[in-house]
Amino acid sequence: MPHGVVSQTPEIELSIRPATIADAAALSEFGARTFFETFAADNTPEDMRLHLQSAWRPELQRAEITDPTLDTLLARDAHGVLAGFAQLRADHAPAGVPTSKPIELKRFYVDKPWQGRGAARRLMEAVEARARVRGARELWLGVWERNERAQAFYRKCGFRQVGTQVFVVGTDPQTDHVMLRELGV
Numbered sequence: 607m608p609h610g611v612v613s614q615t616p617e618i619e620l621s622i623r624p625a626t627i628a629d630a631a632a633l634s635e636f637g638a639r640t641f642f643e644t645f646a647a648d649n650t651p652e653d654m655r656l657h658l659q660s661a662w663r664p665e666l667q668r669a670e671i672t673d674p675t676l677d678t679l680l681a682r683d684a685h686g687v688l689a690g691f692a693q694l695r696a697d698h699a700p701a702g703v704p705t706s707k708p709i710e711l712k713r714f715y716v717d718k719p720w721q722g723r724g725a726a727r728r729l730m731e732a733v734e735a736r737a738r739v740r741g742a743r744e745l746w747l748g749v750w751e752r753n754e755r756a757q758a759f760y761r762k763c764g765f766r767q768v769g770t771q772v773f774v775v776g777t778d779p780q781t782d783h784v785m786l787r788e789l790g791v
């Protein structure tokens with residue numbers, strides 16, 4: 607960097623670790639809040655309420671954290687503040703897309719203060735490492751057709767669109783882009 611230029615995106619310190627059941631309540635709050643902040647403007651209050659109630663409760667996250675088919679990775683900053691999380695679902699294939707050993711990136715969220723600062727890339731590297739430990743050959747995900755920021759990020763990470771699927775928010779069936787990248791060996 608040239609002398610005198612101050613970086614707007616300084617390296618941030620993050621530790622990324624598998625969640626334990628002690629994290630269930632914090633993850634539940636974080637997941638509900640970030641989903642709301644990302645999508646509330648584009649959904650009815652009732653659909654948001656139904657979705658949040660069905661997906662984000664501490665007992666649900668406790669079950670997810672102990673589910674052997676799921677990996678839940680939490681990213682915390684140097685002060686222990688939750689900055690993001692990712693969830694992987696092993697051996698789950700996208701419908702109608704040929705794969706050999708797929709793993710789904712089921713959820714991937716970075717909180718606003720850490721967006722655009724490289725945290726998402728760090729979390730994605732941890733996701734890829736975990737997917738490889740699981741023996742996966744393809745990493746895939748569904749992303750709302752209107753979530754252009756996330757799609758741009760996934761393209762930067764090497765994903766390409768291979769199809770579409772439906773994701774229901776409350777009572778609203780929405781179209782997700784299915785995106786996939788080969789992991790290589």
Ligand SMILES: CC(C)(COP(=O)(O)OP(=O)(O)OC[C@H]1O[C@@H](n2cnc3c(N)ncnc32)[C@H](O)[C@@H]1OP(=O)(O)O)[C@@H](O)C(=O)NCCC(=O)NCCS
Pocket residue numbers: 640644714715716717720721722723724725726727748749750753754755756758759
């Ligand atoms: C999706 C997410 C993980 C990406 O992390 P991030 O730190 O924001 O990603 P980055 O800033 O590295 O990359 C986003 C890219 O989209 C671009 N972008 C931002 N807003 C955009 C928009 N409205 N349309 C298109 N591109 C956009 C950015 O410029 C950036 O590209 P660049 O690096 O070439 O400038 C993060 O934004 C997030 O968690 N969002 C809320 C939850 C969410 O949507 N999760 C995904 C669910 S599938």
